[in-house]
Amino acid sequence: MKKGSIASKIWIGAFSFFLWVNSSAETLLPQNMKSMSVGNVDCASSTCHGSVVPWNQSSVLQNEYLTWKNADRHSQSYQGLLSQKSIQIAKKLSLPQPAHLTTQCLNCHTHNPDKKFQGANFSLQDGVGCESCHGNAEKWGVSHTKKGVTHQENIKNGLYPTSQPVALAKLCNSCHVGNTTNFASHRLMAAGHPRLSIEINTFLKIQPPHYLVDEDYKFRKGDISPVKKWAIGQAETITARLEMLSDPKRNHQGIFPELALFECSACHHPLGSQQRTSKINQAPGVLRLNDSGLLMLRAIIQVAFPDKLGQFNSLVTGLDQSLSEKNTLANPLENIQDNTKKLLLFIQQMVPALEAYPFRPEKIREIFLALVKGSPDYSNYADAEQAYMALSSIGEVYLQNYSKNAIQIKNSMAQLSKELANKDQFQSQNFIKEYSKFTQFLQVQNGVQ
Ligand code: HEC
Ligand code: HEC
Ligand code: HEC
Ligand code: HEC
Incomplete structure (x- = not known):
């Protein structure tokens, strides 16, 4: 001010x-x-x-x-x-x-x-x-x-330093995702605790803010794009989950690894609902990590660091395989930890690159399209929820340029939010159909269609 x-x-x-x-x-x-x-x-x-x-x-x-x-x-x-x-x-x-x-x-x-x-x-x-x-x-x-x-x-x-996006994400995540000290276990959830989920940029808006990001604020603290907060938030959320998974004190209860780190709907869904579609190279019938952040990060890496995409995909596949069928080793837990640590290291090295990355409008548009193209993968609630919040964070800086389609965009966002309103009645095919409309909105504006 x-x-x-x-x-x-x-x-x-x-x-x-x-x-x-x-x-x-x-x-x-x-x-x-x-x-x-x-x-x-x-x-x-x-x-x-x-x-x-x-x-x-x-x-x-x-x-x-x-x-x-x-x-x-x-x-x-x-x-x-x-x-x-x-x-x-x-x-x-x-x-x-x-x-x-x-x-x-x-x-x-x-x-x-x-x-x-x-x-x-x-x-x-x-x-x-x-x-x-x-x-x-x-x-x-x-x-x-x-x-x-x-x-x-x-x-x-x-x-x-709440004004700094990495520190900010670590702070919110310490309670909204957990870390190796603060842990919300599957037993806590089965006892009645709500499931935890967060997207930093969206949650900052819901909190609600007690500060005004005006010119004076930007001069004092810098002007950080919501898209950067979203991207760093994704990387930090995955980091927190992988750290919990690789923590020997935490990741095992009985014969299973800690279930709260996996997708709830991998187990909690009606039989025959055909929620399974192949995600990052994954077979049906396999227990999946809560990897919604990995799907978001995939879209970011594809655009911002395309030469790293192959390495990223193979690290994710490696971890998935160590958690599932291809694991015939004498010490499977050690193998999970090994693969977790490799992916963790990759993501931690990516964080400074994301901090430095200039999220220019044409790149934001490409990330947007990559997200929309990935929509067949948003086949369970946690993924769909993150994909929706990504649209709303990116849309904040990007979709406002698409004034021609403003009404359709608004309606579609409302429909997506409706699809997410009740997680027990979530129908992935409806969500995916609505989500994939966003490609058309962007193309119409550019005269492509
Ligand atoms: C859940 C976390 C959270 C809580 C609780 C919280 N804040 Fe903040 N606060 C933030 C974030 C995030 C920002 C924005 C980033 C920044 O400017 O550092 C912020 C910014 C501020 C600012 C800076 C505004 C500016 O223009 O530079 C002030 C002053 C502030 N908070 C005061 C308070 C006071 C007083 C309380 C307790 C009544 C409080 N905050 C509670 C997270 C929080
Ligand atoms: C010390 C732990 C802690 C930290 C740090 C923290 N939160 Fe929270 N947050 C909570 C708890 C606990 C609740 C639930 C409060 C309740 O409803 O009783 C909550 C609730 C919220 C809600 C309301 C959710 C809803 O369903 O309406 C939002 C939004 C939120 N936090 C955003 C943030 C953001 C953004 C940050 C980081 C700037 C942050 N929180 C940091 C513990 C924390
Ligand atoms: C890892 C951090 C964490 C731990 C540990 C944790 N909580 Fe929470 N709790 C949260 C957050 C964050 C929310 C808000 C979730 C949201 O709305 O997104 C919450 C929400 C709740 C709610 C629902 C609040 C409402 O108004 O709907 C209750 C009740 C609750 N917690 C009780 C507990 C109890 C009891 C314990 C200990 C046995 C506990 N929590 C441990 C982070 C935690
Ligand atoms: C590997 C499979 C698996 C995963 C993943 C899983 N659960 Fe469970 N869940 C179970 C089993 C098994 C039970 C105990 C049997 C039962 O109550 O149905 C259970 C019980 C529960 C219950 C108590 C149900 C009741 O009727 O009392 C809740 C609530 C719950 N889980 C929530 C979650 C949440 C939230 C997640 C994701 C963060 C999750 N679960 C992930 C297998 C899983």
């Missing part, structure tokens, strides 16, 4: 952007930070972030607390642990303590840093609050109100 010397801001903006890109790798998640958490009340006063209306004089809105309190589900996430549903989950899992005293639940449903970092005003009951995402405020809480202090300096003082 605040206007200043534009030239100086461009310089500072460009310089600090360069620094973030290079400093993201080792950032600790807020939950693991080794500084004091001051508690939500310290952020909530009316002269700080608890204003009732946005301030014009400030570079930030100042009413963040009320947006969070009134419109953001995160503010209710601790209360949720006291609900009837949570009481039942705890009972079914025979937890030794109620949900609101159980570390596993608290790690995702509130800010739960180590006890020695919980300050005087800290309260578990705040739920997923300011410091759950922005980091323990012991140091940056003091520095960020001082005049002239840059975003980069605040980050040095422990502010979590």
Whole structure:
């Protein structure tokens, strides 16, 4: 909002952007930070972030607390642990303590840093609050109100870099996908917990945002395309799942690997519904990983790094095969871990390339077409859901150019959303038919048809 010397801001903006890109790798998640958490009340006063209306004089809105309190589900996430549903989950899992005293639940449903970092005003009951995402405020809480202090300096003082897409995806995923510490197992889901799924760019919009990405914001923090957030989000989500799969503590329960990492509909679907179509080289009747992210990434790699596509496909096939029929080795688990780690390494090396990749309009169009062409593969709910959210994220920057077809596009998006409304009644053929219409929308505009 605040206007200043534009030239100086461009310089500072460009310089600090360069620094973030290079400093993201080792950032600790807020939950693991080794500084004091001051508690939500310290952020909530009316002269700080608890204003009732946005301030014009400030570079930030100042009413963040009320947006969070009134419109953001995160503010209710601790209360949720006291609900009837949570009481039942705890009972079914025979937890030794109620949900609101159980570390596993608290790690995702509130800010739960180590006890020695919980300050005087800290309260578990705040739920997923300011410091759950922005980091323990012991140091940056003091520095960020001082005049002239840059975003980069605040980050040095422990502010979590939510403005940086890799760090952002890791943060949201730590609770919405899980990681090797925060884990939502198949048993938790069978006890009544909702299944977890996320697409970073879409979820940022639903949250809802308590910040305004205007010119001033872009000068301070950079201008990151929603398509980049989507692409990096996909790579990071797969990373999180593969890390869980290759974690020897996590990936095995009884004779099966941890089922929550697989496609729910691989097992939970009526017999004879013919949901099976071949995906990335896969045979029918084989247990499949939740690989929706891999399908999205396939479209991205195909366009952005075509020379890497062959390697990607063969790593995915390798992992699928180690999980299924072709596995006759003496130690199948070790083989799964080996293949998981290879794919993981490939994706981790791709992340910096995605960070640096300029998502230009013609490339976005190609990714769009690659997604639409892949539609026969969106044969189960998790894939279809990701494919829909991809359209909505890419559409945000791209489809708006297709004003001629605006009404058809809107109707089609509404129809896709309707197809996804009830996951137990999901009919893949209807979804795929509607999804594949998008090729026509793009071609009509270009006069191809
Ligand atoms: C890996 C992180 C994670 C863990 C562990 C976890 N949850 Fe959740 N929980 C979530 C997320 C994320 C949601 C929201 C899902 C959505 O709507 O997309 C959620 C939703 C819920 C809901 C539904 C809320 C509503 O209003 O519909 C309940 C109830 C719940 N969790 C209880 C629990 C209990 C009890 C535990 C511990 C036994 C637990 N959770 C462990 C992340 C987690
Ligand atoms: C679920 C995560 C999450 C929670 C909880 C959260 N934020 Fe944020 N916040 C974000 C994200 C993401 C952004 C946008 C990226 C950025 O600017 O760093 C952001 C941006 C901001 C900004 C920067 C606006 C700007 O123009 O630079 C402020 C100020 C802020 N949040 C304050 C708060 C306060 C105060 C709370 C608690 C009431 C809070 N946030 C809770 C995720 C969160
Ligand atoms: C510390 C764990 C945690 C982190 C970090 C986190 N979330 Fe959440 N989120 C939750 C939980 C738990 C819920 C469910 C709250 C409830 O309904 O009780 C939730 C709910 C949501 C919802 C509402 C979902 C629905 O079904 O309506 C959205 C949207 C969301 N989160 C987006 C985000 C985004 C975007 C980020 C990253 C900027 C993020 N979250 C980071 C734990 C977290
Ligand atoms: C490898 C097969 C397999 C996969 C994959 C799988 N499940 Fe299950 N699920 C089972 C089995 C077996 C049971 C226990 C038998 C039963 O209750 O039907 C079960 C039970 C459940 C139940 C309890 C059903 C009831 O009637 O009480 C829920 C809920 C559930 N799973 C959800 C999920 C979700 C969500 C996913 C994906 C994240 C998933 N499952 C993935 C095999 C699977």
